[in-house]
Amino acid sequence: MTGSTASGTMPSGRLRLRLEARDQPGLLTHVAVSLLLLVAALLLAGVVMMVAGGNPLDVYRSMFGAGFGSKWGLNDTLVKMVPLTLASLGVALAFRMKMWNIGAEGQLLMGALAASGIALFAVPPDMPQWLALGLMAAAGAAGGAVWGIVPGWLRAQFGVNEIISTLMLNYVALSIVQFFVYGPWGERGFGLTPMFERNTWLPRLTEFADQWSALRGLTLHLGILAVPVAIVLLTILLNRTKFGFEIAMVGDNPDAARYAGVRLRRTMIIVMALSGALAGMAGMNEVSGVVHRLLEHISPGYGYTAIIVAWLGRFNPLAVAVVAFLFGGLIVGADEIQSAGISSLLQGVILFVMVSGNLLIRYRIRLRAPEMLE
């Protein structure tokens, strides 16, 4: 179409500029808008609770208190934050390239499975702890990576829609975990494996209570260190490396990336591998840092919540971690008031409000140049 190329030089360019400026507001606007939408979401969910006969203020107060109000609450929130952040960073990485990987849950499970396999069968009780943990982390990352590579390869080679394949692989992963915990690795049909040896446990804060008594009873484990490390590495990867630049190109315009010599298939597969590896590390953290065994319900849906978290953090590593922290508190708070329903309600409403908030902004941009019907 001749019209589309000519359009760049038209006065509508001026009109467009004014309207589109909104879609790259500064950091402050971002934060302000997000907070505003968050308040709107809380109000909306509050209305639902009122209709259901609850008192939203009480609910919110006790949830907040539980998640952030005390040392113990913060401890629990941070424990939840670890897997949530890792999985969310994986999702964010893939989403940056417009690979809609919604398979973090399955990748997390496969990571947990692989790490457990190492803990149960490859680690003798006298192996040094650092080595055992290193092996488990590698296995966790590899397990998740495989579960990312499969859909990545299917997409790259045959154009198989990754949304569907990653979603299906979530169920496959769950079935595999179930097979192992009820079958060969299981303990008398309870859906869990025996407890791992001590040298495969990520050290907890409470273990340092001898030196610092304030740490007594705190279950936060060393896996928390993975959070800043992952944020920094991912930020460097995305902003400072050639590969990160290729991800940005593909994410913005795959045709231009191909034109520029980016090997699209390779890039897709690697990104899916990294994305899966991050989720797999989340799984390793859970088995090694929290429950010390593999069980069927190792994840309360971290991989799905990660999609929301990644989205709300606008795929920015640091922002994603902040959102993951808040969501960790949300999960803890919901546990406190004994209602998983409230947690899903809030997550759902927050996502709905945020996404429609974004859509409204974007929709305005489309309202330009009514003459350009072609």
Place this chain on the structure above:
Amino acid sequence: MVEMRDISKRFPGVLANDRVDLDVASGSIHALLGENGAGKSTLMHILSGLYRPDSGTMKVEDRTVSFASPLHAIRAGVGMVHQHFMLVETQTVAENVVLGDRRLGFRMDPAAIRDTVAGLGRESGLEIDPDALIWQLSVGERQRVEIVKMLHRGARLLILDEPTAVLTPQEADTLFDRMRGMAQAGRTLLFISHKLNEVMELAETVTVMRQGRVVDTVPKAQVSHRELVHMMVGSPVLFDVTVPPVQQGRKLLSLRNLRVENDRGQTAVDNLSLDLHQREILGVAGVAGNGQRELAEAITGLRKLQAGTIELDEFDVTGSNQRRMIDLGISWVPQDRQHTGTAPNLSIQENFDLKHYRSARRGPFLDRAGQSRRAAALLAKYRVAAAGRHQPVRLLSGGNLQKVILARELSTELRVLVAESPTRGLDVGAIQTVHELLMEQRSRGVAILLLSEDLQEVLSLSDRVAVIHSGRIMGILPRARAEADTIGMLMAGVVPEDMTT
């Protein structure tokens, strides 16, 4: 059937229709012929109510009309099938046909609708399963749905905008049959084309447009191929570019018997051979869609060769991918600036570096300081009008966007430049800049393949002119012998008698 008088329509920067008159007789098949950008679609959009003319009057079936929307036009019996179909993918054929039909009111009777649609299909010979979902259909079938939709709404005049552009030759033949059938049944058909052969085959009357004006309307029986070509291309005024005499260098790029397929698996480049020398601009003239795009993509490594070889400086590079071709010094200014040539939301600086980032000697890391320096230098050298190097390129005008692409493609150590319609849609000043840049590269020894639909441009810049038609090279003329008429004939796939010897 139709009388359009003195129709003008201005778009910012172009007069798309300039006091156009058009008469179409009832029950005839009328062709609107002209090069790309001649204003054909615009005129038809006016006739079908999509645009309002700036001035002029229209009569349909002897009643003066002024359409505020396509809905008004269809009420008056005028329906248009657009170049891009307007169908809802996830709905059935029958649902699409009745979509937006106000006569139906709110409730629908699915069985009756299906029968009507099937009946219309049988009657017009455009049979199509009313229950099929649109996304399941081929392009040709979708076109049928569009036509049936217009018939269902009572179109007595059916406008088709380049109907064969998306069809296979077989599908096109069938379509022509059906069009003849509809004309015999008393409908009027008005179709847009830039392909001479199909105009000669199908039309009874031909109106030729050029640069927004009607050149003439003639009965097909009284006009030859050659005359039509002349009307289409006119006698182009050459651009004012100085082509400094240079010593042509050695052979740099050699294409032998290339065969390339388009996205639909049809042969788009057919046994094509060309040689390109240092310090030479080889212009490839041709009507859009005759294999230029596929040829460019094949040379630059983006499209697979079905057969043939490519040699760069006596070195076989057949089958190299895009990345390798870039590294070998093949630059490419693609036709589609927004969708191929740039990443719209990335900054000017990043778009400058779309290819160059790889050569930074920093292992896996980007050379960010080098990038900024380079961006600042290029921005100044190519005089890109922008708010700064961090501005996303989607905010740039067409001319400035093209400057960004040229800056990127010309700032490497290039040996071959493939330039596809490098000035399309640009204003005069920008065109001048682009031409100067091409000449500068030519003097530096670069071999340039200039693919352009703009005959004026090809004739002004090229040392030699090759004419492409249906993926084949119809002839190669040195600058001195390259005349618009001869080239126009070749572009239409006709070899003039004085060349056959």
